[in-house]
Amino acid sequence: MSEQMQRIVLASRPDGAPTADNFRLESASIPQPADGEVLVRVHYMSLDPYMRGRMDDAKSYAAPVPVGGTMEAGAVGEVIASNSPAFKPGEYAFGMFGWATHGCLKANLLRKVDPAQLPITTSLGVLGMPGFTGWFGLTEFGRPKAGETLVVAAATGPVGSMVGQVAKSLGLRAVGIAGGGDKCKLAVETFGFDACLDHRAYATAGDLREALAAECPRGIDVYYENVGGKVLAAVMPLMNPHARIPICGMISWYNAGGLGAGAADADITAPAIWRNILVKFLSVNGFIISNHFDRFPQFMTQVAPKVASGEIAYVEDIAEGLENAPAAFMSMLKGGNMGKQIVKVI
Amino acid sequence: MSEQMQRIVLASRPDGAPTADNFRLESASIPQPADGEVLVRVHYMSLDPYMRGRMDDAKSYAAPVPVGGTMEAGAVGEVIASNSPAFKPGEYAFGMFGWATHGCLKANLLRKVDPAQLPITTSLGVLGMPGFTGWFGLTEFGRPKAGETLVVAAATGPVGSMVGQVAKSLGLRAVGIAGGGDKCKLAVETFGFDACLDHRAYATAGDLREALAAECPRGIDVYYENVGGKVLAAVMPLMNPHARIPICGMISWYNAGGLGAGAADADITAPAIWRNILVKFLSVNGFIISNHFDRFPQFMTQVAPKVASGEIAYVEDIAEGLENAPAAFMSMLKGGNMGKQIVKVI
Structure with missing residues (x-):
């Protein structure tokens, strides 16, 4: 046998x-x-x-x-x-x-x-698919510029923590969203986010939006999207003109019947999404990292030494x-x- | 006096x-x-x-x-x-x-x-704001390539007819959508669209989608968005991977309470829009032409002679x-x- x-x-x-x-x-x-x-x-x-x-x-x-x-x-x-x-x-x-x-x-x-x-x-x-996803989506579609403000959810996950750390290294203000006080503490203390909001502490998208607005006094220039749902609804009204939204996932909608296909969401409507893209001149790009493995060597060259040195946690x-x-x-x-x-x- | x-x-x-x-x-x-x-x-x-x-x-x-x-x-x-x-x-x-x-x-x-x-x-x-809007949005954000398929609604309007004619001149298949048989005839006979569908002839977004699918056998690579609503719902499932959606308007949602803000639409949901952008790697860009008047001289140089010669109707x-x-x-x-x-x- x-x-x-x-x-x-x-x-x-x-x-x-x-x-x-x-x-x-x-x-x-x-x-x-x-x-x-x-x-x-x-x-x-x-x-x-x-x-x-x-x-x-x-x-x-x-x-x-x-x-x-x-x-x-x-x-x-x-x-x-x-x-x-x-x-x-x-x-x-x-x-x-x-x-x-x-x-x-x-x-x-x-x-x-x-x-x-x-x-x-x-x-x-950090040096695999998730870290690469964070680095690539932010740098390629987020087009981050020093002095701008970035928001990312799941801020302590391997994608969000890479996004936040790369944004900080480029001189942006980085505001995270995470589930629970422990994660928010980790986001700020270990990953260097300027602030991190516990989405569980806000009952509605409107409450979360209000808290985000206080942490993003100059609005939001890059929203790195990996969750959808309530966070998207909270973020949209705060987006600045010409802001960018790379989309690598929408985990809050994954369980809503076939990846969210056809599922409604009370927090935000189709016309509201479309109107925000139009009136704020947003650039919204979906991507899957497996289409971009030609950039993986560049990612490793840039990021691996920073992981080895501890600069990226x-x-x-x-x-x-x-x-x-x-x-x-x-x-x-x-x-x-x-x-x-x-x-x-x- | x-x-x-x-x-x-x-x-x-x-x-x-x-x-x-x-x-x-x-x-x-x-x-x-x-x-x-x-x-x-x-x-x-x-x-x-x-x-x-x-x-x-x-x-x-x-x-x-x-x-x-x-x-x-x-x-x-x-x-x-x-x-x-x-x-x-x-x-x-x-x-x-x-x-x-x-x-x-x-x-x-x-x-x-x-x-x-x-x-x-x-x-x-044709040589004013609407024609410029069509030319700029298509060439800048639509990134059209010969052999691809484009869809635009309001195909006989000054924006849509410019979009269709520029697309044709670049070697794309151009499929229009318009309201009524007369407009569809005009789109094909005067503006050179390969086909034009009368959206009034289709009761639901699903019916319109089926008709569009027949006219777009290789899927849709560029959807030039100026209407939203039923047309958007019909088009979304037909978008090819890496397709582009420039958004210059959403007229079907303009009357729905403050430019569609917060208005729901039975045809398409927020998660469905977001999911399509993600899983098809779409590039969606909103714009207003007044931010791009630096490109107007280029537009006039390229397009005015073609209007004078009758090449663009x-x-x-x-x-x-x-x-x-x-x-x-x-x-x-x-x-x-x-x-x-x-x-x-x-």
Whole structure:
């Protein structure tokens, strides 16, 4: 009998927020690397909000995970067998191995990770897809200028904390929004935000808007959008003329029936969004980071040394054991994590 | 007793669609030009949808017309007195003279118009603010590429017809939307659209979407937005990845309570708009043409010769008499005009 691995598959599609029933832990044979392939024993895997979208079968930028298929995830681990000259056993690699203890992929789909430089977990967060998403979206579509004001929600997450730190380094005022007093403290003390508002402390979008207005006395020039919903409704009236809104996600609407398709929201209407874009000359750009990997080397060149030096901080929240990934994921969607959510698989 | 002029003032703010009560014809003394000023006898004035916005006191990119103030308009006429070396009596000038028979403005706020080149009415439409709006928004924010598909509503209006003709000249497929079979015929036969759909023939956004899908077999790459509402709802699901939406107006929402602020629309929701921008990587840009007058000389250089040669067509709908301006304006907001709406004042 061949050696066994574990993986978590999509047992059923969620109706609203995912539940434990939607996931199933399975055993399978460890695959052997075919020509050009590399087998990796996963040490850490990433949990990210985009995975919620993959659980629906709504048309999106990426194909949904099929029912019975392994949940998608980026992960990092040690090469234990290689059929490619590009990787040797004992080296470390990042790849889309999924929610699993092992993964086997073509060498050209992997990125080498050097554990002597930085902890390998950084390849999942601050120097991985989320950090890159924050850096790219802000610099490319946010067009930040010194003296301007930026707002970003989920300010202690791996995207928001990168956005805030890059904005500060460019001379902007950075105002975060986060869920809970602990996160707001972390945003200001560790990530250097000028202020951070606890959205849970404001019952309505109007209340949140009032508090934001006090923290953004010169209005808002860049709203880095990753949540939608109440925060968007609060921010919109405060946007300055010619402000920019990069959109990398809208987590508050992910559970509202197929990624928010057709779901109404009492806080803001379609005409109000459209009118704000028009009368304030806003520039609104949606993007998915996987279309922009040609910029990843530039990101690493600019940002990795600052992470190594401590100039850019990061915080990780590490759950133990693949079997606990569903619980950690469901908790993260409700904001239960503090910093980048990772699962230690080995 | 001094010589008298006529003007139309905002008698009261409209509640929804404007009515005749909202306007009042008044007499006043003809002003004398102060130092640097020029007095013009207006021959033609322009009626444009943006004027509906000026009648509300909602915060917008431009100050509202005060109750009792002269309605705003661009107009063109003959200089009858000048206190500036820049203009001589007998010359023609375009300026923001308002809904009035005469206007007196600083010379630096006027644009000279040469009646020997083209009819002076073209300074109000095809070679005026609307034509410039169409050309600028399409080329700047639409980023059109040969082989792509463009959709624009109000296709026979001065903005939409410019957008369609510029798109065609750049090698795009141009699909118009207009209200009524006559306009659709005009769009195809005079303005060269590949197809034009009568939005009145489709009861729902879904029906319109189905018809649009048939005319846009490769999807939509540029949606030049000037209407909002049902058309926006129909177009959104057909947008291709990386498509562009310049927004210069949203006439279908103008009457919905203060430029659509806070007004709901059954056809499309805020989350659906946001989700489309995200998952299709859309680039959405609002603009007002008055921020971009530095590009007007480039527009004239490129487009005026094509208007003179007949390569770019234009159609004008000319109402007679200042006193009929309110009726012509109210009719235009309902789509009653055929081509650029102008009022002959003298």
